[in-house]
Amino acid sequence: MPYMNKDRLMKKLENHLRSTARQLIKFDTEEEVLQYLTAAFRSELYCDFVGVIQNEGSHYVIKAWSGNQSAVTEAFPIEIHTCSPKLLQQSLTYERADSPEACQMSNILKEAKVKTWFTVPLNDNDFNLGFCIVGFLNYVPLLDMETHFEEFGKDIAVAMAMAREKKSQLNKMEGIEWLSKNLSLNAPIEQQIAELTLRAGKGTNADFACIYLFDEKKNCFVYQPPSYGEFIGPNKIMIEENYLLNKYFPFLEKPGGSQLTVPLTIDLKTIGVLHIENQKEVVFTENDQRMLELLSNHVAAIIENARLFNNEKEQKNRLQYLLDYQQALVKETVDVENFDGITYKLSSLFQSPVILFDRFMQPISVDMYDSEDRTQLPEAFLEIAIREKSYSKGDDYFSILVPNETSDLYSFWMINGGGSLLGFLALRRPSGYIDEIDHLTIELARNICSIQFIKQKLVLDAKEQAKDSFIAKLLVERIDDKEAILQYANLFQWDPFQSHQIAVMSISLEDRELKGSNLLEQNAKKNLIWDNIKSNLLKKDPKSLCAYHDEKNILIVPIKDETTISKKFWFDLYDQLKKWANETSISCKIGMGIGGKTSNLSDYYLSYQQGIQALNIVNSRLQHLGFSLFDELGSYAILHHLNYSKAVDLFVMKQLGPLLSYSEGKNTDLCNTLHTFLQNNGNVKNTAEDLFIHRSSLLYRLERIESLLDVQLSDAEVRFNLMMALKLYDMYGGKIEKAALLM
Incomplete structure (x- = not known):
């Protein structure tokens, strides 16, 4: 170093330190600060090397170095506990430093034959960033500049902190700019979540970052993958009566811990939270919170719009899927007469069991979807459904819990057509939840089922008209058109030459059913009872004929053996008729007169007349019995002739x-x-x-x-x-x- 007097040298160093300190705060990055610092020291002090040593956890590492001194640089990193703690507290020289035996740093410099050196601690608000070291291979007289160097060290630390803050802000702005340019509505929401958690994790040096989105329908926060880092938290966080977020996220907007959470809000509505964690002993600062808030404010709208957009796309796809199924269902009503194909397609569409009932709550088609037995009904299901139906008069919808289960519901929807009730469509759904598309699908299903019911009704009406014509030709005193009777019998696959008995029925409404109702309403109730009896009787014995002739309800029952004409057979049948009548919930009395057995076509009229007279006697004298066989009426049988x-x-x-x-x-x-x-x-x-x-x-x-x-x-x-x-x-x-x- 050239000789100059002490005062001039101190003045020059002091001016250099001030100039350097002013210059350092102009740089944007920590690398620029350190590069300028080392170059300036070497040029002004004519030293052999200048280094900036940074404190990183448990080691000292070289952050910047100027000068070729490999014997020193190759010794790094150095464990902090092997060095004197004074390096981080005050300026040291080769004269005032601890001995090489007590300080690894002193020992390295000694072995590298560095004759003169001094250090400057880099402190920022009691936070030790490291120190700066200046070395000479020759002996150089050091002036008493300790105070100036310590203050200069603080200036360096401030400059480094400012550079870091600038870099952090720049990273934030770059992250926001990247999100704005690259996140779009067309991108899957998973991709947008991945980018957001990545920016949040890297921007705050967190080990883990994730997002929970709020599900209003299920009233819970749901983890939205993917996360930044390995996810170890709960997939769902249920919201109970307390709606304060800090109950479920204790670190909500609370820096200073190893976790930090900020809400994602749009129009004062919380749509989720952004959550970060650190496994290291590093706490999140207010700057980290501000960074997360900046991210959350910017992307909350993007996430919500993306979610709405994806929901819209999903709804559109479901509607298209529904239209395709509609065509298949309509085709099903054209090709077949039963409901099995319809319930099978509906269960596939809803991906859940579907059951179709007639208006009397009797199942006519069942598809359990994922069950091995596709027609299996839960135990006590019908009993519960019928009871619930009676409680929901006037409503076109009711629901029941699945027997032996707690969460799933069966929703029952009325199927109407032509101004009358045709049946019920039952659908099993988790927690009974049905969205708008499900409602639209159910309406479509109800319409399709209504078409099929009406189609069946038209077929049945045509058959009933043919049956009425058949019965009118059969139950006459003198048969003129035997050929027509046989043609009708072939149509109904009915053998008129087999022995039969004709039972004539009467349906009398109780007083409470008659009160306040007109004749049309009374007839409608009687028809409802008769329809239920007919449908159940034909299921029990398809060979029987049910008809309405001359304002009388008629049953023509085949005689299979002697037990069929016994009084016990008719007693059991009469009890069954009363049970079927009670299923309609209409209070009534059933009367029945049974004629004698037939052996040829002409006997049907005689059996019919005997049934009428037996019914008359039941209604006048034997109401307590409810039915009677003409052959057991004694003198009445003689008077009949x-x-x-x-x-x-x-x-x-x-x-x-x-x-x-x-x-x-x-x-x-x-x-x-x-x-x-x-x-x-x-x-x-x-x-x-x-x-x-x-x-x-x-x-x-x-x-x-x-x-x-x-x-x-x-x-x-x-x-x-x-x-x-x-x-x-x-x-x-x-x-x-x-x-x-x-x-």
């Missing part, structure tokens, strides 16, 4: 006329009193008990009957005539009353 004539009218009216006229419109039915008295063979005590009246009241009624009829009930001949008149009235009551009006 008397052709109905005017003589029958005259006889009945002569014997019972005054009694019928008196009883009309009064609470006391003297005809019933007389019938019970005759049935008990004139026993007053038994008659009073059967009528649930006092003996004296019965005696008064009997006196009144004798007075009106002008007879003595003790006369056996009188009793015989009255009993015969009552039986004829039971058989021909309606005709006799009409005839009496004409007299």
Whole structure:
């Protein structure tokens, strides 16, 4: 170093340090700061080397170096604990430094034969960045510049920190600019999430970064892959009654820890959160929070728009898929008459079980989708569905929980057509959730099923009309067109030459069903009951015929063996008829009269007439039984063979006329009193008990009957005539009353 006096040298060094300090803050990067620093020191101090040693964790590493001194540079990195802690606290010289035995740095310089050296600590707000070292291979007198060098070290640290901050801000701006240029609505949302988490992780030096998006339908935050780093958190974070985000994300907008979370908001609505973590003992600063906030504010709209755009694309694809299925479903209604193909396609479309019911809640087509048994129904399913249906009167939709399960629901949708209920479509869905496209799909499915129901109804109506014509030709006293009957029989695959019995049914509504309803509504209820009976009876015995003839409901049942014509068979069938009637939830009484068996075509009319007379007797005398076989009516069977004539009218009216006229419109039915008295063979005590009246009241009624009829009930001949008149009235009551009006 050239000689100059001490004052001039100190003045020059002081000016150089000030100039260098001012110059350092102008640079944008840490590399530029260190490069200028080392070059300036070598040129002004004529030293052999200048180095900037940085503190990185547990080691000292060379950040910048000027000068060819390989013996020193090759010794790095150096473990910090082997060096004197004074290197980071104050300026040191070769004279004031710890001995080579106590400090690895001193030992390296000694072995490299560096005669003169000094260090400058780089401190920024008590945070030690490292130190700067200046060395000479020869002895050089060092001036007392410790204070100046320490202040200069602080200036260097500030310049380095500013350069780092500039670089961080530049990285942020570059990241934002990159996101703006490269993220588009056409890119998959996964790609956009990947870029965002990458920028967040690298921009904050985090080990892990991820995004949770809020699912409003399920009320939870859902992890949205991919993440930056290995994901180890929960896939879902359910939101309970407390809607404060910091309950679920404890580090929400809280720097100073190893985790940090910022919300993603758009129009004051939280759509998710951006979360970062660090495995190292490094905390996130307010600058990191500001960087995340800058990212979140910029990309929240992009993510939300991308999600909406992707949802729109998905909806469009689902609509196109639905249109394709619509064509297949319409084709199915043209090609086949049943519903199995429709339920199979619907279960494939919804990817869940589909069940189709008729209007009486009886399953007519089932497809369980992913079950090995494609027709299996859950246990107690029908019972629960029927009960729930009764609770939802007036609604076209109701739902039930899947038996033995907790989360899935079966949604039931009414299928209407032609102004009437046709059936129900049941669909199983997780948690019962159905979105707009599902609603549209269900409406399409209901329309397709309605078309198929109406198509079936048209076919059935045509068959019913043909059946009515067939029955009208069969149930006549004299058959004129035997050939037409046989043609109809072939149409229905029915054997008219097999023995049958004809049962005639009556359906009487209870008072509560009649109250407040007109005749059309009453007939509609009766038709509903009859339709349910017909559909169930034909399922049980397809060989039976059900028809409506001359305002009467008729069953023509084949006789397969002797058990078929037994009273037990008809008793069981009658109980079944009542059960089917009760399924409609309409209160009613069922009456049934059964005619004799047939052996040829002409016998069907006779069996039909016998059934009518047996039904008349059931409705007048045997309501407690509900049904009767004509062959078991005793004397009624003999009276049946008397052709109905005017003589029958005259006889009945002569014997019972005054009694019928008196009883009309009064609470006391003297005809019933007389019938019970005759049935008990004139026993007053038994008659009073059967009528649930006092003996004296019965005696008064009997006196009144004798007075009106002008007879003595003790006369056996009188009793015989009255009993015969009552039986004829039971058989021909309606005709006799009409005839009496004409007299």
